[in-house]
Amino acid sequence: MTDLADAHKKPLVQLLFSIADDKLVLGHRNADWTGLGPILEEDIAFSALAQDDIAHAGAIYGLIADITGGDADHLAYGRTANTYRCCDLVELNDEFDWAVAVVRQFFCDHFEHLRLRRLSRSNWTKLRQLASRMLAEENLAIGHADQWIVRLAKSTSEARGRIQHAVTKLAPLTPSLFEPTEGMADLEAAGVYPPLEAPMFDAWESMIANVIDETGLRAEFRAPAKDYVGGRHGKHSADFAAMLSEMTEVYREEPAAQW
Amino acid sequence: MSVSAGDNIKLDWDRQEDEARLEEFDARIDRGELIEADDWMPENYRVGMLRMAEHHANSEIVGALPEGEWITRAPSLKRKLALIAKVQDEVGHGQMLYRVSQDLGKPRDAMLRDLITAKTKYHNVFNYPAPTWADVAAIQWLVDGAAIMNQKSLADGSYGPYVRTMKRINMEEAFHFKSGEDMVLTLMSGTPRQKKMMQEAFDRWWNPCLMFFGPPDKESVKTGPFMRWRIKTATNDTLRQKFVDRFAPAALDLGLKVKTYQRDAQGVVQRNPDGSAIWTIDEALHPIESEKRWGFSQPDWDEFYTVIRGGGPLNRERVGLRRFSYEQGAWVRRAVLGRPTGAPPNRN
């Protein structure tokens, strides 16, 4: 399908915002480590992940701009806080705790992988092509996060304790990933965002469990409550407002200018 | 107490070297051969080279900080991506140069510890603040531009591993410079506010960049033997002049004004009550046709020595942030490097 039905435009834009905003915010958070990582080699690798995320976000904002008009930068920087569709987990400030950064990445990457897998089967050609390209890079990111979880959990008791602590701290935020955006059911039914064989949460939990079980870490995840209202509907964590205002500080000085 | 591995790495010009080997070594240098890590080399050559590579490595990872602060605030997706990639490159340069240094006899952890305890230094220029986005543009254009000039001369040196690293690094620095040039151009063709922001940032960085090449040749003590062994290949003043010849006309073309310190009739630098410089147009900045070079006013060398001794605007902050990173990451290194790196050294 080369043309998108008018009825699907609005819900698709919501879904695309949730993906682009997740990636932008996660990339932004990860880039905090650029220049300050725990090991120079990992500093470099983590920066590369941040760049992939932000580049992906830019491509998706570009796709949204094709539907709605405008341009990627204004979509990324020029919206009010309650129109962002990112979730609590990506917004979380890691406060320079590497264990938190790695676990956040681990949870988010597996979710992103599933989301892209679905999009790479979309019946809208443009979206299918874009998602397939991104999926390859996402696979690399997943391998990286998995390795870190395993490596740290299986090393010193100190590291294991820190990873366990981060898993326990972040697990309650994971339902925020699964909150459906407005009108998502229509997109699923129409094949624009085809469902997986299993529900998203189940698929994600089993991928996470594959890694967690290998390490003997303890973790419990809840499926999201039906009436959960969060980032996907514009209700954001306290960390988000501060982050957004910092991110757009220079842009807002002259929003119409070239930088 | 923590003992730095750097404590016994010292230059000693009274050291007795094997005459025959020294002669052969000097001959190799004269023939323009590259010295490799496993080759015999005089101890002062090893120490001089190590110090230079370590200082350079330190400068790369401290140099990542002033711009790194702006990643979160970069005003477009393209600039944000480019800035992350740029800072990532600098960390990569640090990593490569620490490897060169390591092979000359000092472990990486010892170098990082000496850096955060201010036992070793890094480039003075990174002790200056970058308070606006335009400072990022100024740094990438001027500081990376100055670094390229310096590093091109170092790529003509005699130590193989360092020379090869310089060549690789210089290719990346050229990208940084290009992107800096593009940012400066964008701001200078922007709104009045953007132009003002750019001029103010240029004012902050021009003089630190003149100082970047080190003190005037007559004051620079260490140049002699290092020039002979081609650890250094160009003098400070030569490089400084090259920088001015390249950047002064370019800045003027872009509509920037080139400024110097306000001085009284006796030439004494005047300052604001808070110690900051008062900038005034550099009247000495013009082409001198007969000498085929640009004239310019010297920076304030007293300021240079103050900053070197740790009294610069941000010495404490820069070292403090490196220390923060070192301390935060210690548990990760203990876990994955499989050996104790020791508790972080005591503060002070």
Ligand SMILES: [Fe+2]
């Ligand atoms: Fe560099």
Ligand SMILES: [Fe+2]
């Ligand atoms: Fe650079």
